[in-house]
Amino acid sequence: MSAPSPAKRVRGEDGQSIFTRHAVCCVLDYGSQYTQLIARRIRDSGVLSVLMPGDVTMERIKGAQPKTIILSGGPNSVHVEGAPRVPDGFWEYCAENDIPVLGICYGMQLIVHQLGGEVKTADGGGEYGRMPMNVVRDSTLFSTEEQDSQLVWMSHGDEAVKLPDGFSVVARSEQGAIVAIEHPKRRIFGLQYHPEVVHSERGAETIRHFLFDIAKMTGDWRMEDVLEEEMEKIRLQVGPTDHVICALSGGVDSTVAATLVLGDRLHCVFVDNGLLRYKEAERVMDTFNQHLHLPVCKVDDADRMLGRLKGLSDPEAKRKAIGAEFIDGTLYPDVIESCPPPGKGQKHSHTIKSHHNVGGLPEDLQFELIEPLRELFKDEVRSLGRLLGVPEQFISRHPFPGPGLAVRIIGDVTEGDRLDVLREVDEVFINSIREWGLYDKIWQAFAVFLPVRSVGVQGDQRTHSHVVALRAVTSSDGMTADWYPFQPDFLRYVSTKICNTVRSVNRVVYDVTSKPPGTIEWE
Numbered sequence: 001m002s003a004p005s006p007a008k009r010v011r012g013e014d015g016q017s018i019f020t021r022h023a024v025c026c027v028l029d030y031g032s033q034y035t036q037l038i039a040r041r042i043r044d045s046g047v048l049s050v051l052m053p054g055d056v057t058m059e060r061i062k063g064a065q066p067k068t069i070i071l072s073g074g075p076n077s078v079h080v081e082g083a084p085r086v087p088d089g090f091w092e093y094c095a096e097n098d099i100p101v102l103g104i105c106y107g108m109q110l111i112v113h114q115l116g117g118e119v120k121t122a123d124g125g126g127e128y129g130r131m132p133m134n135v136v137r138d139s140t141l142f143s144t145e146e147q148d149s150q151l152v153w154m155s156h157g158d159e160a161v162k163l164p165d166g167f168s169v170v171a172r173s174e175q176g177a178i179v180a181i182e183h184p185k186r187r188i189f190g191l192q193y194h195p196e197v198v199h200s201e202r203g204a205e206t207i208r209h210f211l212f213d214i215a216k217m218t219g220d221w222r223m224e225d226v227l228e229e230e231m232e233k234i235r236l237q238v239g240p241t242d243h244v245i246c247a248l249s250g251g252v253d254s255t256v257a258a259t260l261v262l263g264d265r266l267h268c269v270f271v272d273n274g275l276l277r278y279k280e281a282e283r284v285m286d287t288f289n290q291h292l293h294l295p296v297c298k299v300d301d302a303d304r305m306l307g308r309l310k311g312l313s314d315p316e317a318k319r320k321a322i323g324a325e326f327i328d329g330t331l332y333p334d335v336i337e338s339c340p341p342p343g344k345g346q347k348h349s350h351t352i353k354s355h356h357n358v359g360g361l362p363e364d365l366q367f368e369l370i371e372p373l374r375e376l377f378k379d380e381v382r383s384l385g386r387l388l389g390v391p392e393q394f395i396s397r398h399p400f401p402g403p404g405l406a407v408r409i410i411g412d413v414t415e416g417d418r419l420d421v422l423r424e425v426d427e428v429f430i431n432s433i434r435e436w437g438l439y440d441k442i443w444q445a446f447a448v449f450l451p452v453r454s455v456g457v458q459g460d461q462r463t464h465s466h467v468v469a470l471r472a473v474t475s476s477d478g479m480t481a482d483w484y485p486f487q488p489d490f491l492r493y494v495s496t497k498i499c500n501t502v503r504s505v506n507r508v509v510y511d512v513t514s515k516p517p518g519t520i521e522w523e
Ligand SMILES: Nc1ncnc2c1ncn2[C@@H]1O[C@H](COP(=O)(O)OP(=O)(O)OP(=O)(O)O)[C@@H](O)[C@H]1O
Pocket: 246, 247, 248, 249, 250, 251, 252, 253, 254, 255, 269, 270, 271, 272, 273, 353, 354, 355, 356, 357, 358, 397, 398, 399, 400, 401, 402
């Protein structure tokens, strides 16, 4: 057996580094709503994918030593001035290092445009949605089993009308548009459709064929390796006397992150921001103490947070206020004052916040940041947590957003008893879901407080009370979602229970909107 290759640092999106021994597939992001899905498909094949912005420097690409590169789709038109393109020197670098390149949608159009072909606005107005395509010649791009027609998912208004020298057309849409191209010798390939979406029936197969048969990668990227690499990375970053602060929410991400960095130089901080669910602060603190044996310090920031939110009803204004309070209101002074690191005189210089934060971190952060999970998707974080032995009750928790109930109360959060009403309704809804054995079938479920009142009749009396909406969705990564099809019996049960137990609510509605066009949260 050959010795494992040395680990290397790879600069990912936002200049953050990752640390890996594995062969990397770089995905350059030109802004497609499906870029994350491309990364996902690659990982599902056992290959580590690293997302980089489309305007990344050549230095960063070289730093990742990619074995292959995929160019994503995007909203721009390559023939419009100022449209994003690959960095200078990109094609020469790929040629010199024999790196295969696959362009998807905008990515394919970039290949055509930059290498001397022509891309134009489609005469017929473009192709959107699921449609058949026909393979017109034997190719390297498709495996032998795929040399036929197949249903694919299109979303483009531009099309390639003339290919650069040496490229050939591999497939056409029913309308005759060029939808797959290749230059097998230069190992440059393009797909006008989106192989990464499930509606492209053989798309995952095409991506695997590209990775394994064309690029000769091996699908040996495993969670066990990620665990080892993440720990090694932390060991390298945190010096022997340094201390680490972890903002712990009780959610999946921060719990797993904290477990990774366990040790007596770790200090966890849980913030009660006043926007938590029913008895959440107590419950989270209890479970941490009982099950994780993590030293957690609770900071009470409810009054200040609600003070900042008073009078705000615009969703973005609310989010910004929460983000600002979260960062400069709680992290700095409270943490330092209420959770001083033990062992005075020791250098304390690191803080961690696992994953992305509520409103983004300030530029002059006076700590070094450790973000062990930033490259992982939620279900990957869950797998990692299981490997670490994190109890299932943490792992299987539905995600809960940093801004908490504030994005589930439409309008001013602080008005009247909105927070309390919502807490009660949410508690009934979630408990009912658990009772009916549905919790693990659902990605996320919650109630939303609507700023309207409706007329009802209760005990022969007219009421004019609150309306709440229930939302439950299935999803694999939160990027797209579908509403959960509860049985009518369940909906009847839960609406009755809510109106009977939460006095000021007389109407319950169920949200039947997928994402897109909706988002999961209402604000
Ligand atoms: N109430 C809180 N107290 C302390 N830290 C928090 C709190 N809410 C959020 N954070 C920090 O912000 C990060 C981002 O929140 P996010 O909701 O994405 O992750 P999570 O809560 O760990 O997991 P999940 O997505 O499953 O809810 C958290 O990982 C945590 O570090």
